Amino acid sequence: MNELPKVYYFDNNATTRIAPEVADAMIPFLREYWGNPSSAYAFGAQVHKHVEAAREKVAALVNADPKEVLFTSCGTESNNSAIHSALVTTGKKHVITTAVEHSANINFGEYLQKRGYEVTFLPVESDGSLDLHRLEQAIRPDTAIVSVMYANNETGVIFPIEEVAAICRSRGVLCHTDAVQVPGKLRVDVKALGVDFLSLSAHKLHAPKGIGMLYVKRRTKYQPYVIGGHQERGRRGGTESVPNVVGFGRAAELAMATLEDENTRVRALRDRLENHILRQIPNTIRNGAKEPRLPNTANIAFDFVEAEAVLMLLDQVGICASSGSACTTGSLDPSHVLSAMGVTPMRARGSVRFSLGIYNTEEDVDYLLKHLPPIIQKLRDISPLNPEHPDNDKYDIAGARAKHEQDLAVAKDQEIVAA
């Protein structure tokens, strides 16, 4: 294969580079130890032993008992499985989640609504935080489960899961948290959190894609989502993806070891990047609360530009970042997370997420800070929405402003819809 050009990677919330230690741990299970872990003979049993060793490591990452760890194919499956199980085992019809969850919850919630279930998408405050009073008010006698993410993937805003779980316990409702963005950045302790279910995805912590886990608290009733063989103690059918499981185990060990680095060095890099942008580039603003926030995430709105254009120009110089907005079949929808926070569609469309990781260096940040300001300036120079545009009398500025006001009204509407 041709050597890839150097990539300046600022999209660690999307996925992470596989750690060399993780790849090394996986290779024997691609080459020599390829037996089925469910087979009774020694060649299978040997593989089974390694699956269980990985389960112990993943359990240790979240302070769970290995029996409480169920391997899945991804974070999405883990989230879907927890909610599905709660609905089946309780026989209740109402789910509470938030308007800023990953599409793993938003789209599953909408799917449930179409099938006769009721789903409340709790609104958030303008800084992305959750009003727990609203959560308490939303719980009903027919509520099966509350599912609130531990940290938001777009803004990094951290939610008070311990308090959410305490409310759920006091009201006899199951509690799930999507902790996909958290390991390696915060210490995760399921016992201290008091949740019934917790989801992780290995590819966010330097392990391969296609492997996730669901923590199911001991004695919490569980109904499998993937029905088939007796694997995972009868809780998920399907032969385990052994190399991925082993990689996940190794990555779990590394995530605990790199926690300190994420919270000191990576945090300092993120802060330097964010402070520099906010101070040096006019008309920029951070989306979401400054704290509590993941140490690696900065989501910045650049007024008068389209994020997709910024990302394209960054890509041309080898920089990977992402927008808070999803691009669907050519039309740009503003991010549902930023919309739920009341960010205007215009500002949401100009928002870029930079998410750092353990492999980022000072040099990476210098490189980004060298290229970003001229890119923003270049785009603003040709943006009709820029009031300082030298030719702005040639454009329909009044029309553009009116459209902006219209967008603002839509954003407010959306907030009401979300409520």
Ligand SMILES: Cc1ncc(COP(=O)(O)O)c(C=O)c1O
């Ligand atoms: C918060 C959150 N939840 C769930 C997922 C889905 O994880 P997976 O890609 O493993 O399905 C992601 C992935 O981006 C995420 O950021």
